[in-house]
Amino acid sequence: MYGPVIQGKLLRLRPPKGEDALPMVSWFENLEATLFLGRRTPPSIEMEKDWLESTARDPNSVVWVAEVDARAVGTTGIREIDWKNGFGTTGTMIGDRSLWGKGIGREAMQLRSRYAFTQLPLRKLKSSYFEGNTASGRAQAAAGYREVGRYRADRYVDGKWVDEVMTEVLREDWLKANSV
Amino acid sequence: MYGPVIQGKLVRLRPPKAEDAAVMIAWFEDMEVTRLLLVRNPPSIEMENEWLDRAARNPDEVLWVVELDGKAIGTTHIHQIDWKNGFGTTGTVIGDMSLWGKGLGREVMQLRTRYAFTQLPLRKLKSGYLDGNDASARAQAAAGYREIGRHRADMFVDGKWRDHVMTEVTREDWEKQCTAP
Numbered sequence: 001m002y003g004p005v006i007q008g009k010l011l012r013l014r015p016p017k018g019e020d021a022l023p024m025v026s027w028f029e030n031l032e033a034t035l036f037l038g039r040r041t042p043p044s045i046e047m048e049k050d051w052l053e054s055t056a057r058d059p060n061s062v063v064w065v066a067e068v069d070a071r072a073v074g075t076t077g078i079r080e081i082d083w084k085n086g087f088g089t090t091g092t093m094i095g096d097r098s099l100w101g102k103g104i105g106r107e108a109m110q111l112r113s114r115y116a117f118t119q120l121p122l123r124k125l126k127s128s129y130f131e132g133n134t135a136s137g138r139a140q141a142a143a144g145y146r147e148v149g150r151y152r153a154d155r156y157v158d159g160k161w162v163d164e165v166m167t168e169v170l171r172e173d174w175l176k177a178n179s180v
Numbered sequence: 181m182y183g184p185v186i187q188g189k190l191v192r193l194r195p196p197k198a199e200d201a202a203v204m205i206a207w208f209e210d211m212e213v214t215r216l217l218l219v220r221n222p223p224s225i226e227m228e229n230e231w232l233d234r235a236a237r238n239p240d241e242v243l244w245v246v247e248l249d250g251k252a253i254g255t256t257h258i259h260q261i262d263w264k265n266g267f268g269t270t271g272t273v274i275g276d277m278s279l280w281g282k283g284l285g286r287e288v289m290q291l292r293t294r295y296a297f298t299q300l301p302l303r304k305l306k307s308g309y310l311d312g313n314d315a316s317a318r319a320q321a322a323a324g325y326r327e328i329g330r331h332r333a334d335m336f337v338d339g340k341w342r343d344h345v346m347t348e349v350t351r352e353d354w355e356k357q358c359t360a361p
Binding site: 002003004005006014015016017018052053056057062117118119120121180 | 205214
């Protein structure tokens with residue numbers, strides 16, 4: 001599924017469009033932009049379009065494009081939703097590096113958590129980040145996620161093995177920190 | 181099937197066209213528009229085009245676009261028609277929020293009900309609304325629907341579980357209403 005429009009203070013989450021595929025592909029061309037991502041190689045434009053279309057039809061995912069000043073700068077989503085057990089896995093990419101360090105990822109995660117706990121009946125969101133990705137660690141903490149474990153020396157990045165830090169945010173933790 | 185043109189006092193029901201798809205997907209981007217609808221996520225343009233095409237070919241559905249001043253502002257349909265037992269399920273979307281509260285939905289339902297009972301041999305129409313959707317409740321009542329039960333705490337919207345209120349209008353109720361003074 002595509003997510004509906006959610007207006008934040010810094011950014012706007014909106015459903016993807018066909019023409020987003022082109023900027024999205026270019027984000028993955030840059031090794032610095034993908035330094036801490038699971039995917040580190042660029043897809044073809046056809047692969048990206050296929051991904052957008054299959055996502056739109058997938059009842060177990062919700063995906064948004066993050067927009068700043070009407071420009072697509074990244075994506076965020078909840079994927080692999082397990083409706084029976086009430087959880088999903090979240091991920092975010094801010095592809096435009098000039099916007100890193102401005103709290104945009106944090107706001108994207110906060111808006112997404114609010115959506116997951118007020119518009120969907122989910123119990124928890126799971127996520128992770130690679131050791132050294134302090135921006136993601138801080139943004140996730142601000143959105144209510146906490147560390148629940150580590151896969152040690154899990155990914156080979158820039159000449160060394162780094163841990164994958166597993167995180168999650170529970171509905172009850174989110175409700176304590178936020179009002180509906 | 182697409183429905184034929186039906187001209188009301190306020191709105192006009194007409195068959196959908198391919199160019200309606202782009203307008204239609206924009207309605208579902210807005211959580212205020214979809215707050216009390218069953219569909220709350222925007223489809224891709226390809227999905228919407230396919231949905232329109234499937235509806236056109238489906239013998240158990242009648243679909244219209246709701247038009248005001250030449251502009252597509254919503255859709256309404258009778259779907260899952262069971263011809264043997266003579267009923268169908270109805271639904272309406274008014275996607276342009278600036279037009280809410282003007283009685284457009286009510287007229288749409290009245291025109292659709294008349295079509296179902298004068299052009300089709302249906303015995304009843306089933307529908308429903310989410311608790312809190314007073315506009316739909318009033319519009320359905322005006323078109324002859326009455327509450328027949330509730331699925332309690334059925335749908336999760338804006339942080340709470342809401343009842344799904346089930347409604348129906350029977351041909352005989354509608355005929356009585358039409359001949360009432």
